[in-house]
Each structure stands twice: as C-alpha cells, then as structure tokens.
Amino acid sequence: MLKIINASKAFLAGTPNEHVALKNVSLSLTKGEFVTIIGSNGAGKSTLFNAIGGTFWLDRGKILLQGDNITYMAEHRRASMIGRLFQDPVKGTAPDMTIEENLALAYNRKSKNGLRIGVHRKDVQIFREKIAQLNMGLENRMKTKVGLLSGGQRQALSLLMATISTPRLLLLDEHTAALDPASAEKIMLITKNIVSQESITTMMITHNIQSALKTGSRTIMLDRGKIILDISGQERADMTVPRLMELFSQQSKNTLDNDRMLFVNN
Ligand SMILES: Nc1ncnc2c1ncn2[C@@H]1O[C@H](COP(=O)(O)OP(=O)(O)O)[C@@H](O)[C@H]1O
Ligand SMILES: [Mg+2]
Known part of the structure; x- marks a missing residue:
C-alpha cells in the first residue's frame, strides 16, 4: 500500500x-x-x-x-x-465558512467532480449524518461558522473532512x-x-x-x-x-x- x-x-x-x-x-x-x-x-x-x-x-x-x-x-x-491532520486545529478548516461549506469543500475537492462548487442539497443530508456520528451536536449547527467552534470540535470536523472521501x-x-x-x-x-x-x-x-x-x-x-x-x-x-x-x-x-x-x- x-x-x-x-x-x-x-x-x-x-x-x-x-x-x-x-x-x-x-x-x-x-x-x-x-x-x-x-x-x-x-x-x-x-x-x-x-x-x-x-x-x-x-x-x-x-x-x-x-x-x-x-x-x-x-x-x-x-x-x-492523502488526508492530513496537524496539531493546530486551525490548519484543517476555513474559519469564515460554515460547517456545511467546509464539508462541501472537502467533499467536492476529493470527489471525481472536482470542479463542483457550493453546497448541494442532496449532499447536506450525507454531511448531517456524518457529523451526527461525532456526538457533538454539530448536526444542528451546520450553518455555524467554523471559527466559532472549540479546538476539539474543529479537529473533529478536520478529521471528517480528511476522510469524507476515503483517502x-x-x-x-x-x-x-x-x-x-x-x-x-x-x-x-x-x-x-x-x-x-x-x-x-x-x-x-x-x-x-x-x-x-x-x-x-x-x-x-x-x-x-x-x-x-x-x-x-x-x-x-x-x-x-x-x-x-x-x-x-x-x-x-x-x-x-x-x-x-x-x-x-x-
Ligand atoms: N523546513 C525546514 N528547514 C530546516 N530545518 C528543518 C525544516 N523542517 C524540519 N527541520 C529540522 O529537521 C529536524 C527534524 O524536524 P521534524 O521532522 O519537524 O521533527 P519532529 O520529529 O519533532 O517532528 C529538526 O532538527 C528540524 O529543525
Ligand atoms: Mg513534529
């Protein structure tokens, strides 16, 4: 491998x-x-x-x-x-974008349809399910800007972003x-x-x-x-x-x- x-x-x-x-x-x-x-x-x-x-x-x-x-x-x-995470939670996410926009960015970048931009309605459900598995209640805050999250929440989101299309x-x-x-x-x-x-x-x-x-x-x-x-x-x-x-x-x-x-x- x-x-x-x-x-x-x-x-x-x-x-x-x-x-x-x-x-x-x-x-x-x-x-x-x-x-x-x-x-x-x-x-x-x-x-x-x-x-x-x-x-x-x-x-x-x-x-x-x-x-x-x-x-x-x-x-x-x-x-x-290759998915990567660093010590600094700030490195993996874009602070001025919402949770769902961050996930969409990672999802679109790694999907075959690399040129797609924006958040697509049918993807939102996938994101919501993925983020619910974190047990952090973030599924109800999909439109919250990531800069407002705690370090742990941001690192959890970074982890999802790095693995949303299996690397x-x-x-x-x-x-x-x-x-x-x-x-x-x-x-x-x-x-x-x-x-x-x-x-x-x-x-x-x-x-x-x-x-x-x-x-x-x-x-x-x-x-x-x-x-x-x-x-x-x-x-x-x-x-x-x-x-x-x-x-x-x-x-x-x-x-x-x-x-x-x-x-x-x-
Ligand atoms: N970009 C760089 N320029 C110069 N020296 C570097 C650079 N990156 C790492 N080093 C040096 O290489 C060595 C190994 O660093 P690093 O791989 O970061 O260690 P660690 O095991 O702590 O992660 C260190 O001495 C570090 O100072
Ligand atoms: Mg090191």
Whole structure:
C-alpha cells in the first residue's frame, strides 16, 4: 500500500547548518494498517509526513502509494489521496465558512467532480449524518461558522473532512496534542472509529507513548532521522512504557532528560 524506499532528506544542504532529517528510511505499510510513530523532538517525524504529503521532495529515495510512484508528484495532487491532520486545529478548516461549506469543500475537492462548487442539497443530508456520528451536536449547527467552534470540535470536523472521501492514506501529526485532555480523548475515540469503519491505512505521530502502544497495530520509533524500533504483534502487546524507554536509551545516543515524550503519560 505505502512503500518508502531509502528516503533521505537534508535541510540547508551545503551550508554549515546542514541537517540530515531523514537518513535512508525504508518502510512498508499494508492496506488498512494503523501505525503509531514516536520519537523525541526533532527526530524527523513531521519531516517523514511532509515528504509523504509532498511539502517538499526527497533528496534521495522513492515513495509508492498503492502502486503509484508519488515521489515527484505535486503536493496538491497528493492531497486528493492523502488526508492530513496537524496539531493546530486551525490548519484543517476555513474559519469564515460554515460547517456545511467546509464539508462541501472537502467533499467536492476529493470527489471525481472536482470542479463542483457550493453546497448541494442532496449532499447536506450525507454531511448531517456524518457529523451526527461525532456526538457533538454539530448536526444542528451546520450553518455555524467554523471559527466559532472549540479546538476539539474543529479537529473533529478536520478529521471528517480528511476522510469524507476515503483517502488512500491518513497522516495524523500529533493531532490531539493541542487539546484539553477530555477533548483529546474524544478525538482519539473518533479517530479510531473512523479509521476502523473505513479500514483507512493510517500513520499517527504522538508523544504519548501509552497511547502509541494502545492505538493501532504497530509502533515505530524514529531517532535522528532513522527508524530504531518497529514493533507489532506479541512483541508490541507485551511492551511497556518503561521497557520502551529502556530500549530508547539503549538505541539512541540522545540524552533522556529534556525529552518531553518521556514525561507524558496522560
Ligand atoms: N523546513 C525546514 N528547514 C530546516 N530545518 C528543518 C525544516 N523542517 C524540519 N527541520 C529540522 O529537521 C529536524 C527534524 O524536524 P521534524 O521532522 O519537524 O521533527 P519532529 O520529529 O519533532 O517532528 C529538526 O532538527 C528540524 O529543525
Ligand atoms: Mg513534529
């Protein structure tokens, strides 16, 4: 489904500040697989997502998505196949447009009829049903401007928008990190429901190790641009947070103290 082969990416190449953010990363995901990704700040997690999403091109390596070589495909073309969510709820939605206009935008952009604009009456019912599944009462506020919603509500809407036409791949970059604990928990629940209902191949970056081990079926740890751990099945089921931290300190030359991921257990 997703195949990354020998991906490398350096920033500020050829300058004294050159930083190699991805070093020869190879990774294969099967269809419907849900992989969680952990690693300390600056490990290259977001860079990996940016490379897959087409924010920039790799220096070396290849990315195949469902058989298509997308290595040099423009970002806007990848966006029709890859759903993305970021930490900041503001990034996924248009604040001055209503809930139904936002959903229509996502729906029309990703449907075959890409040139359709506006909200079509027969689509509104589909949107209303989808949004009712969030259990946030938003189905009665379809004409409310999105800028008036809470962060959690906006992130739930972003999630719907990213998946309204089932994407080949869903990339979640710490998409609950900016929310209060109750909203974060709710968004995680909605995420798991949508992903499993549609069997969406998903990668989720999180700094919450506990959540990384409990969510999805496989966990990868990145460190200094390399995958240093890739666990699934029984090995993952038996994994504990202390054991993972121990493995991290064995594998990584990074010091553990100023590492935010190790202190978060909520
Ligand atoms: N656009 C960029 N220009 C320069 N350096 C960057 C850029 N994006 C990321 N980096 C650097 O690459 C490294 C990896 O960053 P990132 O992938 O964002 O880490 P994280 O694992 O925390 O998501 C960091 O050292 C970061 O400063
Ligand atoms: Mg990041």
